[in-house]
Amino acid sequence: MSSSPIAAARVRPPLRRPRGCAVSGTSEAVAAHLGWRLGAVRTIFVLLTVLWGAGALLYAWVWVFTPWQEEDAAPTRRVPVAWILTGAAGLGLVATLAVLASATSSDVPMLAHPWWFAWVGVTALLAVAAGMWATFADRDDPGRGPRAELAVRLTVTGILLSLVLMQLAIMQQTGLVSFLFAVAIISGIAAVYSSTLIAKWRSLSGERVARIREEQRAEMAAHLHDSVLQTLALIQNRAGASSEAARLARAQERELRSWLYDGDSPADSDLPTDLRDYAGALELDYPARIDVVSAGLSTERASGEVAAAAREAMLNAARHAGGEVSVYIEGTATGVDVYVRDRGPGFSLEAVPGDRLGVRESIIGRLRRAGGSATVRPGAGGVGTEVHLHCAGEEARRG
16 A cells, blocks of 8 residues: 555654854755755845845844754854954955045045945944854854954954044044944944853852852751751651651651752762662652761762662662661772661571572672672671672773
8 A cells, every 4th residue: 555645745854953054054944944955045045135135034034033953062153254254344444444545645525435434334333243243153162162252352343443543533524423433333342342241240140149049048948957857857756667657757858858958959970869869769669768878989870780789789678678778888989888788687698599580680790790799698786688789990990
């Protein structure tokens, strides 16, 4: 059977601008969305521009309302737009100086040279556009950055200041017209540097908001610590570690402490953080209270084999022993040790049937394959079980 026309129709990609583009990625986005050639799309924009600027307006409209592709990389542009505009402004300055020299040598009033003000206006617009493009587009471009932005700014500032000085030099001949042009050019210089002031203002405002938020969080933490957290701790002590009320109180206490003291920063995906989160989840499913304590520094991550083996040991302790379970993590520059202790009835690894591979493969075998070791032995005084996991650091394993 032949597929239906609807099923055979090609699904068009969404209208998104690529982050690696020539100037803005508008033509590339339209071409990819419509399935046209890139050269044809650009030609259409150019031809429509001849019709009273319709192509330029359409291009700007699509540019503004078309988002970037959903990627983490910053946009990169192959065409140095800021330097092209700066070069055009430099040529405009040369042409303006030529008109000024011609008028001065011929003793003809400047008002009799209509092209003078045209050259001044075009040159100023090009210089301001170059500075704004360097600020808002090239600053975050990995291929250019703040140094290129500063170079463009200094260059266009010199061009604009030269135009201001020329306007002041001929003010006796042109009067108010040159003064207004000089004011407009100075406003252009302010516009070029306005983005820096805006960025600093936003930074100061963000710091102020963060400081106020931190003060409010500290006040709330002090209040909750004196009331809610103490009440939750009292419930746990009175109800017992294995009761349903104690487990719920423990989970709420852990969640509240995390919200109060972790702030807005995301949790690191390190070994202690991962095991604390896993302990909180186990306490909701099993009648156990799991305390995770970490000492020293370790480069072990939550995605490593040590974390997987420790989670399996914690699960076994919560499922088969319950009650009080302690997890102690000791990290050094050369490796990491994890101790999982419970106060349950205990068990002997030799007594476990051979077809039960949970401890043998998920804990002991996993650590052995990772270059570490795992031992299962009775706890202190023969009470409960202690699982000891040891794994050398990344540098030691490579060595």
